[in-house]
Amino acid sequence: MDDAGADGRHAGGASGDEEAIDPPEAFRESAAVADPDVYDSFAADWPDAWRAAADLLEWDRYPETVLDDDDPPFYEWFPDGRLNAAANCLDRHLADRRNQLAIRWFGKRGERRSYTYADLHREVNAAAAGLRELGVGEGDVVTIYLPMIPELPVAMLACARIGAPHNVVFAGLSAEALATRIDAADSAYLITCDGYYRREDAFNQKSRADNARIRADADLEATVVVDRLGDALETPLAADEHDYGSLVDAHEGETVEPVARDATDLLFVMYTSGTTGRPKGVEHATGGYLAHVAWTTRNVLDVRPDDTYWCAADIGWITGHSYGVYGPLATGTTTVLYEGSPDYPDRDRVWDLIERNAVSVFYTSPTAIRSFMKWGAEYPAAHDLSSIRLLGTVGESITPKAWRWYREHVGGGDAPVVDTWWQTETGAIALATLPGVTPMKPGKVGPPLPGIDARVVDRDGDPVEPGETGYLAIASPWPGMLRGLREGEERYRREYWVEGEDGWRYRTGDGASVDEDGYVTILGRVDDVINVRAHRFNTAELESVIVAVDGVTEAAVVGDDDGGVVAYVTTRGDVDPDPDLREAIAAEVAGVVAEVARPDRIVFTPELPKTRSGKIMRRLLEDIARGEEFGDVSALRNPEVVGEIESTVRRE
Ligand code: WT7
Numbered sequence: 184m185d186d187a188g189a190d191g192r193h194a195g196g197a198s199g200d201e202e203a204i205d206p207p208e209a210f211r212e213s214a215a216v217a218d219p220d221v222y223d224s225f226a227a228d229w230p231d232a233w234r235a236a237a238d239l240l241e242w243d244r245y246p247e248t249v250l251d252d253d254d255p256p257f258y259e260w261f262p263d264g265r266l267n268a269a270a271n272c273l274d275r276h277l278a279d280r281r282n283q284l285a286i287r288w289f290g291k292r293g294e295r296r297s298y299t300y301a302d303l304h305r306e307v308n309a310a311a312a313g314l315r316e317l318g319v320g321e322g323d324v325v326t327i328y329l330p331m332i333p334e335l336p337v338a339m340l341a342c343a344r345i346g347a348p349h350n351v352v353f354a355g356l357s358a359e360a361l362a363t364r365i366d367a368a369d370s371a372y373l374i375t376c377d378g379y380y381r382r383e384d385a386f387n388q389k390s391r392a393d394n395a396r397i398r399a400d401a402d403l404e405a406t407v408v409v410d411r412l413g414d415a416l417e418t419p420l421a422a423d424e425h426d427y428g429s430l431v432d433a434h435e436g437e438t439v440e441p442v443a444r445d446a447t448d449l450l451f452v453m454y455t456s457g458t459t460g461r462p463k464g465v466e467h468a469t470g471g472y473l474a475h476v477a478w479t480t481r482n483v484l485d486v487r488p489d490d491t492y493w494c495a496a497d498i499g500w501i502t503g504h505s506y507g508v509y510g511p512l513a514t515g516t517t518t519v520l521y522e523g524s525p526d527y528p529d530r531d532r533v534w535d536l537i538e539r540n541a542v543s544v545f546y547t548s549p550t551a552i553r554s555f556m557k558w559g560a561e562y563p564a565a566h567d568l569s570s571i572r573l574l575g576t577v578g579e580s581i582t583p584k585a586w587r588w589y590r591e592h593v594g595g596g597d598a599p600v601v602d603t604w605w606q607t608e609t610g611a612i613a614l615a616t617l618p619g620v621t622p623m624k625p626g627k628v629g630p631p632l633p634g635i636d637a638r639v640v641d642r643d644g645d646p647v648e649p650g651e652t653g654y655l656a657i658a659s660p661w662p663g664m665l666r667g668l669r670e671g672e673e674r675y676r677r678e679y680w681v682e683g684e685d686g687w688r689y690r691t692g693d694g695a696s697v698d699e700d701g702y703v704t705i706l707g708r709v710d711d712v713i714n715v716r717a718h719r720f721n722t723a724e725l726e727s728v729i730v731a732v733d734g735v736t737e738a739a740v741v742g743d744d745d746g747g748v749v750a751y752v753t754t755r756g757d758v759d760p761d762p763d764l765r766e767a768i769a770a771e772v773a774g775v776v777a778e779v780a781r782p783d784r785i786v787f788t789p790e791l792p793k794t795r796s797g798k799i800m801r802r803l804l805e806d807i808a809r810g811e812e813f814g815d816v817s818a819l820r821n822p823e824v825v826g827e828i829e830s831t832v833r834r835e
Contacts (some may be wrong), residue, residue: 188228203622203700207597210572214619215482217792219822221620223502225633232634233260233662236478237470240513241275246470250660253532255687256680257672259447260471260658268450268473269311269344272512273304274441280488284517287540287625288333300515303337305436310341310427311533312434317372317405317425321346321442324370324452328361328392330354330379330635331522334409334427336508336687338374339451340526343469346442347372349448350464350774353499354379356509356777363571364454365399367464367669371387378417382527388732390416446470452669453501455607456712456721463678464669465607473509475611475663480510483571483601483615483632484544493519494575495547496534500576500718500832501607505725506546510611520600525551530558534593545593548717550746551708552585560592568593573618578707579730579746586625604628604705606691606717608679610663612709613637614703625631627702635661639697644683647697654709655695656688664689712744713799725750728775732768734758739791740782741805747783748772749808751791751828760787784808790824792816807832 211217225232230250238245246264253569264832276283281301288296298306319325325342327349329335335351342349350368352361365373375392378385389408396403408420409427420426444450450469455463480486484506493512497500498520511518517542525533533555537545555563574594581589581602590600599618605611614637616622616629623629630635636659639647647653679689694706707712722740727737729750737753752768754760765785773781792800795818806813807829816822 188469203624205622206599206616206619206713209597210599211619213809214617215485215487216617217619218543219620220629221617222633229634229659232755233474235649236474236662237261239262239477239481240266240271240470241472243573252660252668255682256660256676256689257667258664259444260468260662261474263501264446264470265443266446266468266470267344267346267443268509269340270441271473271477272340272343272509273300273307276515277304280515283488283515285512286333286520287538288520289522290332291527295296298333303512305338306337306342306431306705307344307504308437308439309431309434310337311344311439312429312437312784313407313425313427314347314372314438315345316430316434316534317346317407319347319372322449323347323372324350324368325372325374326350326352326361326365326368326370326372328352328354328375328388328395330376330388330411330507331802332376332379332409332411332499333517333520334374334376336512336520338407339498339504343450344439344441346444348451350452350454351499351504352454353777354388355497355499355779357775358391359398360777361392361395361798362398364464365395365403366401367454367462367831368452369669371401371404372406373403374409374426376411377410378416379522380412382524385415386417387411387418389416401617444469444593447666449666451504453504453607455501455710456719456724461722462724463674466667466669467610467663468666471662471664471666472610473513473721475661476505476510478662479612479615479632480514482759483612483617484518484546484575485618486511486544488515490543491517491519491570492544493537493540493542493546493649495520495521495525495545495551496577496717502546502717504564505611519767525554526558530560531565534563534568537568537571538566539831541570541669543570543770544573544575545571546577548578549576549581549585550578550716551742552576552581552589553745555593556585556588560588560636565765567596571595571598573599573824574598575603576600577605577612577715581626582708583625583760588617599623600625602628604703608665609657609661609691610665613657613661613663624702627698627704629703630701631703635659637703638688639695639703640688642683644681644688649697649699652694652696652706655691655693655705656702657691658686658688660689713740713748714746715748716746716779718777720776720780725772725776725780728772729768732764732771734764735768737799739801739804741801741808743805744810745783749786749804750782751782751786751788751804753788753791784832784835785834786828788824788828788831790821791809792822792825792828793820794818795820804828
């Protein structure tokens, strides 16, 4: 990350939304955390206060040590502890709630499937036995390429049970992306499916997985294929491919002893976009990650076993890992798993599911909330949403307006809305209000959680004054933090850490400001990463795909106000930038990277604005895409193109 990015361009943009809203009294009374001293006691007793998180888990060997920080920035949480993540999500709940629902699944075709904790335990055991039969052993990385079907969390937990780290690849990513991630993770096993439904159509996921296998350097030992579509697609299996259903049936009723893992052992890898075009493999350790996730599920999202909880994020990304699978199941609650889209069969689908399941805690992204707003308040109004007692949001900044809409029309006007900031790398929530303690400020994330030393600092690591723009950094380790990168120690250190006078600090890559009360406002990435509809992509990754389209010479992509992508493109002199080219570019990005990354707008321009040293002024292009004011452009090599680009964008 190049720290030279935060230039104060957003500072002062917040429109005087200083009103703090106290936690509702009714909520406070039963909140997991109601004592404001929690901040002081964590500060006074750091890192030992984090033992409270470890105590939410069941250990095969209870950790004597909370944190080993002898060799920064390689920190080890609960290093002498031993545990199994799947046992923590399943086995330990059996005594008290074997017949309580763990997962309520709603499929795209209106199908429903429910799993009690006992059901889930049984299927995970059978799947774990099946994976062992195929040769998967402790430490073997298993790549999972599945849509939002119950077999996805089952596969993750089966891996965790036998100590095999999983590497889940979002089902919407392309064959190329899958191949890269199989190779980079050094994975010899793949779990995928025949296909899944996109609206009415069956989409062939298996052929995409086959393509990935051809592209990947690795030779896979075995592939397991879930039959999601029944007879809707003909997908014959090769000799090294195994039908998931038959595999599980063959091991039905077997018990696989959960493998006790060191707390520092790898639980999973998750690839995410970094500051270079190649994705990086974020590694999460078993103990610290699960402890932090469990603590925040309980104390930030306030989830209890008797809730019905719904995290709407896809399990293929970190939010779904932490708060769709591990957090809720470690907490012993009932969780909703939804395969479909929010507007199918109608725009009230989400509200219909909340009503029917009496969902009490709902967690989604500002992108989704913006769509709900656009569709209109009549959709939530047509449903009884009185079961809701807490709302969460994550993934990007939420505007005060969207925040209020969410609270008013979904939260009945009085539910706490918790804006949670975190990242793939932090593993779990790091900044947020505590819903029973901390006043909320719409549009501001809030203070760091107790025990998290997040600060807004300048280039030298010194805290900035309230209202000034700086970089969000974390100045001490935290339990859910990544334990490293798949790409090695050097890359890990270089990507994230700076050694300052008072120790090491983690760079989040986000610009931020802080107010007099210590509330942080996130201003967006300061590196080459853009958040697209709450998914994270590297600009170079997208641009390299666009310039590979015949006729394109240069491209610059930026994010817009709606979480979408705008691509500025220049073409070869003899090429007509017509609608066909536009479609070709959009299709290429959707096909090679992911459908979610498909550009919302493609702006053809004769030149891209560049500095005298030839650097594309992406920031300026972003301001234009967002319709914002921008500063003096006279220092550019080609200032004259700016007006031209601006009028093109306005025209469209
Ligand atoms: C980036 C991390 C784990 C969250 C899902 C995305 C942005 C995240 C917020 C928030 C403003 C946010 C940041 C961060 N972000 N939460 N509440 N307010 N921005 O995880 O793909 O690793 O992306 O998402 O820019 O760095 P991710």
